[in-house]
Amino acid sequence: MDGSSFPIARSSLPEAAAERLRTLIIEGGLQPGAKLNERELCERLGVSRTPLREAFRMLAADGLLVQLPNRGAQVVALSPDDVRDGFEVMAALEGLAGELAVARVTEGDIAHLRALQAELEAAHAQHDLPAYYRINRAIHDRLNAIAGNAVLGQTYRTLNARLHALRFRSNLNRAKWDQAVAEHRSMIAALAARDGAALRDLLIRHLRAKQQAVLATMNNQDSEILEGGNEE
């Protein structure tokens, strides 16, 4: 939280295990709701139970898995309510990021974002969904970085990871995709114009649209959510 120290982040064993598990959860190697057997995972990850359990704690803190007393850990399975709630908070956080970003943004930042926007539009034109998602995420991360609020960044990343664990394939039809790209263009314009209120509103609407898309996907295609691939 305090940016004044720079420890050489040597990855400890629990940290490494947590990172591996995080990837497994987000990329689907571990299904939502899956029960995590400690001894079995110990063998698979090549660590003993103590560091594995510390990794469990870290992931539980991130909301990626839940720990039931005397009954072990399992991958979190988000209910539609959780998703609705999560996106509502995400929207508020992104809105704040927009407001703060306006106050600190430099011309260099704007140029950088415009370059990313061009990449985004190229991916859109080529129907390259994975690239689109990757660049989309880069833009939102960049905006959060410009906002320069460490607590916001931390909160945002944690919540984002939790929602990503859904591995939803939001039903991005042509119309919605076109609209999302247009919204991105408007956002950068608002940022360049230093119009915090407008940027905030755009970001909130953008997130709400995504919320609706994801919820619709969840309700209509439960099986695909459970079995489908990652959005990225």
Add this chain to the structure above:
Amino acid sequence: MDGSSFPIARSSLPEAAAERLRTLIIEGGLQPGAKLNERELCERLGVSRTPLREAFRMLAADGLLVQLPNRGAQVVALSPDDVRDGFEVMAALEGLAGELAVARVTEGDIAHLRALQAELEAAHAQHDLPAYYRINRAIHDRLNAIAGNAVLGQTYRTLNARLHALRFRSNLNRAKWDQAVAEHRSMIAALAARDGAALRDLLIRHLRAKQQAVLATMNNQDSEILEGGNEE
């Protein structure tokens, strides 16, 4: 996150240890920046190192302490920037809570809040600062509960605990106190009128005022912050 299960929350040993440490940190038994020696704490809490370490992880997740690899844990010491950032996020979260609460509030809720407001004004009239803080917190908690967003509630509580760990004694002079009480009255009016935008703005301004007060206290009275008692 999912409210569909109701396990008998038997407090596990790590949980109990974490709760005890949390109290020590918030109430000042452990100073910000204090290094936590595992063996020493084991004796003081009457648990062995394994559950204590799990408690450390939980508190680290809440941001109440930081864990440095191979160098143990220490109570978090928030910088002024952290406080500024934390309150900015808190303001955005409370604003969202206000907007959501408007959509779900019942007449019963409003009656309950009006009763709390009466208590708040009584505490204010009697210059009872501890009671004021307690009731103030109850009102904000209530508002979050009415909002009915579990993710928001969780995020809010976590961040709140972290800022409380400061044990700041915000410099609440007469004018600021009067204003805060008046703001509370306006909030309840906005909620009763189902005016989400107004409530949101009020809450954000309210939090920003508190942010300013706390930052002023931090900058002017460092020694008192470090040695002083709790705000509650």
Add this chain to the structure above:
DNA sequence: CACTTGCATTTTGTATACAATATGCCAAGC
């Protein structure tokens, strides 16, 4: 035949021994 009860097995929780790492001190060299 459904339901309960007790036991065997599995799994998680805790304590502790041992290994790896960091810290502080003292002496030797510049």
Add this chain to the structure above:
DNA sequence: GCTTGGCATATTGTATACAAAATGCAAGTG
């Protein structure tokens, strides 16, 4: 006199043994 290297001590990190709890199955009972 200051810095640097190495050693002793203290502290954290990891593995594992043992204890406690949960789970599943089977036999007994209404």
